[in-house]
Amino acid sequence: MIEAKRRGGSAWVRGEGQAGIIRCDRLALVRTELPGDPRHLFMLAATVGVSFQLPLEIPRVEAGEARRAGAVAASVESMTGEAGIVGPRFGAAQRNEAAVRGESVDRYGFGVDAGSEKGRQSDQREIAHRFATLSGRRLFRAAATVPLLMAAACKAPPEPHPSIALADPANGKAVIERVGCGSCHDIPGIDWPKGTMGPSLDGLARRGLVAGRLPNRPDVLAFYVRDAPALVPDSAMPAMPITGTEARDVAAYLYGQEGR
Amino acid sequence: MFSGWPPPILDPAGPYASAISTLSWILFAMAALVLAVVLAALYVALFGRLELQRKLGGKRVIWFGGIAFPLVVLTGLLIYGLSLTRHLTDPITGDELRVRITGEMWWWRVAYLDNEGREVVHDANELHIPAGRPIVLELQSADVIHSFWVPRLSGKLDMVPGRRNLMRIQADRPGVFGGQCAEYCGGPHALMGFTVIAHEPGAFQRLMQSRLNRRRAPAPPAAVAGAQLFEAAGCAACHRIAGTRANGLAGPDLTHVGSRRTLGAGILPNNRGTMMGWIGNSQAIKPNNRMPPYTLLSSDQLTALATYLEAQK
Numbered sequence: 001m002i003e004a005k006r007r008g009g010s011a012w013v014r015g016e017g018q019a020g021i022i023r024c025d026r027l028a029l030v031r032t033e034l035p036g037d038p039r040h041l042f043m044l045a046a047t048v049g050v051s052f053q054l055p056l057e058i059p060r061v062e063a064g065e066a067r068r069a070g071a072v073a074a075s076v077e078s079m080t081g082e083a084g085i086v087g088p089r090f091g092a093a094q095r096n097e098a099a100v101r102g103e104s105v106d107r108y109g110f111g112v113d114a115g116s117e118k119g120r121q122s123d124q125r126e127i128a129h130r131f132a133t134l135s136g137r138r139l140f141r142a143a144a145t146v147p148l149l150m151a152a153a154c155k156a157p158p159e160p161h162p163s164i165a166l167a168d169p170a171n172g173k174a175v176i177e178r179v180g181c182g183s184c185h186d187i188p189g190i191d192w193p194k195g196t197m198g199p200s201l202d203g204l205a206r207r208g209l210v211a212g213r214l215p216n217r218p219d220v221l222a223f224y225v226r227d228a229p230a231l232v233p234d235s236a237m238p239a240m241p242i243t244g245t246e247a248r249d250v251a252a253y254l255y256g257q258e259g260r
Numbered sequence: 261m262f263s264g265w266p267p268p269i270l271d272p273a274g275p276y277a278s279a280i281s282t283l284s285w286i287l288f289a290m291a292a293l294v295l296a297v298v299l300a301a302l303y304v305a306l307f308g309r310l311e312l313q314r315k316l317g318g319k320r321v322i323w324f325g326g327i328a329f330p331l332v333v334l335t336g337l338l339i340y341g342l343s344l345t346r347h348l349t350d351p352i353t354g355d356e357l358r359v360r361i362t363g364e365m366w367w368w369r370v371a372y373l374d375n376e377g378r379e380v381v382h383d384a385n386e387l388h389i390p391a392g393r394p395i396v397l398e399l400q401s402a403d404v405i406h407s408f409w410v411p412r413l414s415g416k417l418d419m420v421p422g423r424r425n426l427m428r429i430q431a432d433r434p435g436v437f438g439g440q441c442a443e444y445c446g447g448p449h450a451l452m453g454f455t456v457i458a459h460e461p462g463a464f465q466r467l468m469q470s471r472l473n474r475r476r477a478p479a480p481p482a483a484v485a486g487a488q489l490f491e492a493a494g495c496a497a498c499h500r501i502a503g504t505r506a507n508g509l510a511g512p513d514l515t516h517v518g519s520r521r522t523l524g525a526g527i528l529p530n531n532r533g534t535m536m537g538w539i540g541n542s543q544a545i546k547p548n549n550r551m552p553p554y555t556l557l558s559s560d561q562l563t564a565l566a567t568y569l570e571a572q573k
Binding site for chain 2 (some may be wrong): 194
């Protein structure tokens with residue numbers, strides 16, 4: 001697993017563990033070559049403000065892999081200026097450390113200033129500054145991330161997303177009605193239809209897991225409602241015709257329903 | 261379906277609906293005038309001078325205001341209204357586009373006719389028309405009385421079992437217009453909607469030509485499993501897809517279901533999610549409709565069916 005931790009002025013990335021979450025606030029394509037399920041060799045892109053889980057089984061982390069993990073983190077971080085890599089089950093091992101500069105690791109979607117426009121601008125200035133002052137070892141590491149960045153560039157540019165705290169639940173409700181989420185789900189506040197093929201979304205904020213396996217976090221939910229098969233390939237829930245911004249609005253609406 | 265402002269009855273999009281809107285405004289105006297007169301009389305009766313009150317209670321006022329005035333006004337309005345809307349039910353004169361629409365419980369069977377009145381293209385719950393041209397609808401019913409109503413394009417006319425009622429519609433410009441069954445027909449009557457899509461004449465010609473030329477149902481590689489399942493799961497017993505062995509006529513024709521804007525007869529948007537939800541358990545969405553729930557299908561099977569149906573453009 002990969003961990004980024006703030007220590008003094010810099011952050012540390014560790015390789016250890018089994019699963020984790022990469023959070024990035026910009027589109028990033030993360031390619032891993034860690035041993036494990038070949039299906040997961042290519043991790044797809046996460047949209048702005050969306051975390052996704054690394055479904056990797058990593059039996060052992062070699063020094064070189066840790067470096068690769070560091071490169072992943074560096075690429076994500078250098079693109080976003082604020083992304084941290086966080087695993088829920090950090091290993092205790094202190095070996096295979098690779099230093100990567102980072103700002104914070106705990107900016108989850110509901111953070112007060114997470115993804116705020118002001119914060120983002122200062123982050124962008126910070127990125128520019130960092131690229132201007134790259135040196136030696138760090139330059140080498142940055143070079144290693146170039147393929148990752150190029151791969152990321154293949155996708156359309158990300159939409160400018162507000163943080164979920166700034167998302168618009170009222171618009172989320174309109175989107176739910178427009179695309180007919182109710183055909184499969186019983187959704188509080190949506191009088192009709194109340195489909196039965198999928199689970200009721202009543203009191204979603206209190207649920208433990210999304211789709212029975214993903215952490216119930218705003219950014220995960222926002223990604224899931226838009227492109228469920230990317231996170232859970234065998235889910236019956238299909239990708240829905242909504243934008244990333246609309247997905248965040250939908251997530252905000254669903255979290256706002258207290259439950260009956 | 262009819263949400264938003266202005267209400268569709270006051271927002272006509274063609275000549276036939278315009279006549280009805282005009283009539284509506286005149287009725288509103290007349291009603292307002294009569295209300296004003298009645299309120300004035302009431303005021304006089306309560307607070308007016310004794311002399312005026314005595315006149316108001318006389319026989320002349322009753323004869324004039326209670327009998328002569330309504331008789332003249334209502335007769336005039338009736339004649340005016342009938343003349344204003346008489347073209348709605350003009351008979352077929354020759355080269356109009358003809359479409360047969362049959363009300364079913366609780367959806368609409370649509371058949372485009374050639375000049376001899378033969379059905380040439382089949383569809384359901386959706387009508388494509390060219391803008392700027394009158395279309396003659398032959399309205400029928402297969403079971404109970406329904407009523408065809410697309411308020412922005414024309415009037416409201418009952419579909420009576422055993423009868424063929426003609427009504428004209430026209431859209432002046434391309435657009436999408438919602439419709440609704442306007443006669444209670446049992447169970448999910450309120451969920452019996454309709455969509456009319458008006459195209460530029462050229463685009464309409466191309467659409468009809470492509471539908472006339474369709475010989476084989478599209479079956480891209482991804483949809484093969486769904487095509488087999490469509491027959492194996494029994495869908496074909498009730499639904500028809502032209503160019504395949506599926507030839508059931510009890511339910512809506514699915515030959516062009518992938519290009520439809522709505523599912524479930526004008527009530528759901530058409531996307532993969534709503535398609536799977538509808539197939540899986542349409543009873544939760546439209547209670548008592550005649551399609552049974554298919555909760556025996558796995559998610560893979562539902563996805564396969566949806567993939568196949570999406571390809572039926």
